[in-house]
Amino acid sequence: MYLNETKIKVRYVETDKMGIVHHSNYYAWFEVGRGEFIASIGMTYSDMEKEGIMLPLVESYCKYIEGAKYEDELIIQTWVKDMNGAKIVFNYNVVREKDKKIIAKGSTTHPFVNNDFKIINIKKKKPEMWQKLRNCVL
Known part of the structure; x- marks a missing residue:
């Protein structure tokens, strides 16, 4: 399994009146x-x-396990949990860098669709793209 890590720093605009990151920002x-x-x-x-x-x-x-705060440095860990020809499921951990604590975890599910928003089988329609993604699951 391949795991990608992306570093971000919490911006002031992402926090609420309590000084905690608003929950909607995790999806961004x-x-x-x-x-x-x-x-x-x-x-x-x-x-x-x-x-x-x-x-x-x-x-x-x-x-949501623990709230992130302004200027926290975070690592977004991303990996493919599941994939077939019609859909892909990504998993995420939001890790606070200073103590390596997972403060949130989540997942998103996405079908593969064409320009007409019809579900396609990417394995058949785009085998090279399928293989690049598939290599990350194994």
């Missing part, structure tokens, strides 16, 4: 981690779109 961080994961295996999400493949979000989950 998952997106950053997912994009960096795809880039790290030799393609970009925009490359995928140029080839007529998109990954709409159809399911998401986040368990």
